[in-house]
Amino acid sequence: MEQKTGKLYLIPTRLGDNPPLEVLPLSIHKVISEIDNYIVENEKTARRFIKSVCPEKPQPSLILNLLNKYTQEDELFSFLDACKKGKNIGLLSEAGCPGIADPGAEIAKIAHRNNIQVVPLVGPSSIILALMASGMNGQSFAFNGYLPIDKGERKSELKRLEKLSQDQNQTQLFIETPYRNNKMLEDLCAVLHPATRVCVACDITLSTEYIKTMPANEWKNAKVDLHKRPAIFIIHKD
Structure with missing residues (x-):
């Protein structure tokens, strides 16, 4: 039986330090509670954001791949390996929506090329x-x-x-x-x-x-x- 491919969720973040539920829908909490694999720009701020949205989530379980100006192009393809193994991945912007004035667009492009479903979530831009x-x-x-x-x-x-x-x-x-x-x-x-x-x-x-x-x-x-x-x-x- 062929293994089902995971999805790439594009997860918006806050534009400041206001409480998450002031600007983000409850669907963000649901997705973050279910995902352990993330692609992020900055590990420290990503962990802080995930904790603010889902404080009950164990931080040691998180797997974070860094996507920033130092990331080599050939590294990007491996970031979606978990999806190919059936696990969902979350793509976090540093602020606002992934892929909009944001390097996450390159990950979404790779996902489409590999027939990985890209799921955009509602959030502030x-x-x-x-x-x-x-x-x-x-x-x-x-x-x-x-x-x-x-x-x-x-x-x-x-x-x-x-x-x-x-x-x-x-x-x-x-x-x-x-x-x-x-x-x-x-x-x-x-x-x-x-x-x-x-x-x-x-x-x-x-x-x-x-x-x-x-x-x-x-x-x-x-x-x-x-x-x-x-x-x-x-x-x-x-």
Whole structure:
């Protein structure tokens, strides 16, 4: 009798340290209670998250494979060996949803190639939540990751994204290293057309959550400190 293949569960995590059940459904607890094999970005934070969701789960039973910038490509294929032996595996993001601005997408790709079922679970995505609250076009949008650090290149890219938003009625989203957030907002005010709408969404789902959409010229007078606060920037020129 052929052995049944396990599934790869994509398990969202919190965007901060709020209690798990404030932002995660009970299905997350059920899946974590049943899975011992995980693919994670950081062992310490993964163990802390698993314990917060499922405190009764024995930590010594956990098998954690690390997926980060130091992981070699040939290691990735072995991460799903447990699935081939009939065991389910959980893929944890460091924050938010696996595979969305996250290295987990590569694991999901390998799973599909090996006919392993990929099961996404419900949870918070800062990108989607920011877009939901922005008041901008949610029918057509693009996430652009980090913009160039070089001042000239960044200005050109912002102009390109602004034109793209107007020409295609497409909302443009991007992020910045948290300690450069305030400089990013200054650049948006200096580079974009005064009427271009800018949304800043930071600390999403936390008690300090801040989400505001205004024309670029109005942000010049805004008194908001984004330093070291995880933020999403969104622009759209009508």
